[in-house]
Amino acid sequence: MSVLLDRLLSGDVRALARSISLVENEAPGYEQLLESLPARAGTRVVGITGPPGAGKSTLVNALISAILRRGQRVAVIAVDPSSPFNFGALLGDRIRMANHFSDPDVYIRSMASRGALGGLSPKILEVADIIKAAGYDYLFIETVGVGQSEVEIAGIADTTVVVVVPEAGDEIQTMKAGLMEIAAIFAVNKADRPKADEFVRNLRLLAHSRATAGWETPVIKTVALRDEGVEALMQALDAHRDHIHDNADRKSLLLAEKAWQLIQYKRMREVDRQALLAEIRAQMDGPGFNLYRIVRRYS
């Protein structure tokens, strides 16, 4: 184990892949590995979220190029929506950052959003820590903003970038206002569309009206396919890093939220889901059926 850990800490890509497999499969020794990870603050964890079709993967692709130009290393976890509802059909046109798959300074991994037990998979939290140990400068966690992942991701990432496209309609504006709550940075992609300027202006007014604690959510115009606005987005990421730097309160809350999710996973892992279902099936049509009495015995 200590050999694997040493190689992981030295940035060895095969050791990284093996460590991630160990954690994903809960193979013997995986908890020991996680408990041996040193505290390392170097990796910036950036959540990239937004509705399908906003161009998140294309934007991540462009950000990877910008980071490589700086001589830095970057990892990506692409989170696929999964159980209990299958949004797979939405992913048809997802671009898989194919440009960078063979670059030694880039590590890309797909993961399912949910574990068997529901909720954002705790495996994503654990794999993120493995990647941090390997010393990457950036870790992007990309989620499709349908359902809950766009909210939950905000509990993991240092900085959450919400990617939207310019659109008309008051209702869309209202939905965007909801996303404003989780966005540290707004990227308005496909900003060469008609009426993009008006859209950006409205978002900026909204961001200004909601500025808090020294941070006004910047609204960055990008055209990811043509690499436009990507440096401005990198600068916004840098500015947000400086803003949250030394914010011990925020850091402790994020860590507590993460610990909470991991504890929940471990506590519920002992509950035999199949036995629970079998018991409910056997009893549910009886006259004396009461779910709360079953729940008490599993609690």
Place this chain on the structure above:
Amino acid sequence: MSVLLDRLLSGDVRALARSISLVENEAPGYEQLLESLPARAGTRVVGITGPPGAGKSTLVNALISAILRRGQRVAVIAVDPSSPFNFGALLGDRIRMANHFSDPDVYIRSMASRGALGGLSPKILEVADIIKAAGYDYLFIETVGVGQSEVEIAGIADTTVVVVVPEAGDEIQTMKAGLMEIAAIFAVNKADRPKADEFVRNLRLLAHSRATAGWETPVIKTVALRDEGVEALMQALDAHRDHIHDNADRKSLLLAEKAWQLIQYKRMREVDRQALLAEIRAQMDGPGFNLYRIVRRYS
């Protein structure tokens, strides 16, 4: 307690309100009350969800009137988005079914979407069972479809109605496809808007292509403000009730999902969130800090 239970079962509204308060506050005896509830299958639980501005509350208002015309009783739980992110601003124009607040055959209650521990509050599950015990014919659970509640509600309701409005744009269509996964019925509200027919036609094609197990999601045009299409929606609810009737598999899975959420709540209630946060705060800047070692002690 048995006096309260008897009065609750007889449909006494004050006993209902007192029982709900008991459960919400976890006052002594609340678990005993829940474990004494008889199995009652009479109440149809209908989830109403969709994006802000779709007119969900107006539609619920119109459905209440239709149910009262049938001589039946109806209850509503209006779920307000809450912690960890505050979407309160979206609720500014929410119509609170004010028409029916004084009607003895209508019971309306607002609840917060999340408990202190995150996730859809288990209190909603418990309050729903209290309302079922009181013998209402219908229970509507209305949630704003931002974040995760629109997915989770599908685990509680017998039938989930997704309310949308006609809109242009391919991307919106794609997002609607995601909602198709959870919709037993689609209500296209504000169907007097331009291009509504084209929108409805596209949704119907999509519903047809995804029809499964004898059910093709019906797409109902409504103009809730003018009470149009509401009877058609009621008929779709009836048809879906007939469809899921005696589907033991579905019923047992829904009950197991509900039991799971309640067990999770009870198991995590013992974890002292403040102590966890304090421990993280004290240790996080030390050189030997490792979150997984803390997690192990709370698991």
